[in-house]
Amino acid sequence: MLQLRMAMLSINAAVDAATLTPFTDEEILAAANTNATALVDALLLN
Secondary structure: OHHHHHHHHHHHHHHHHHOOOOOOHHHHHHHHHHHHHHHHHHHHHO
């Protein structure tokens, strides 16, 4: 559970930092979704 919380905080920090880049909101959310999906898949396999 700790790994999941840490990973989610990392994703949130990346999304916050990405607001200072030229990427659109849709691109930022798509990247966050991809990473969150990979995270959950990895945690379920362990």
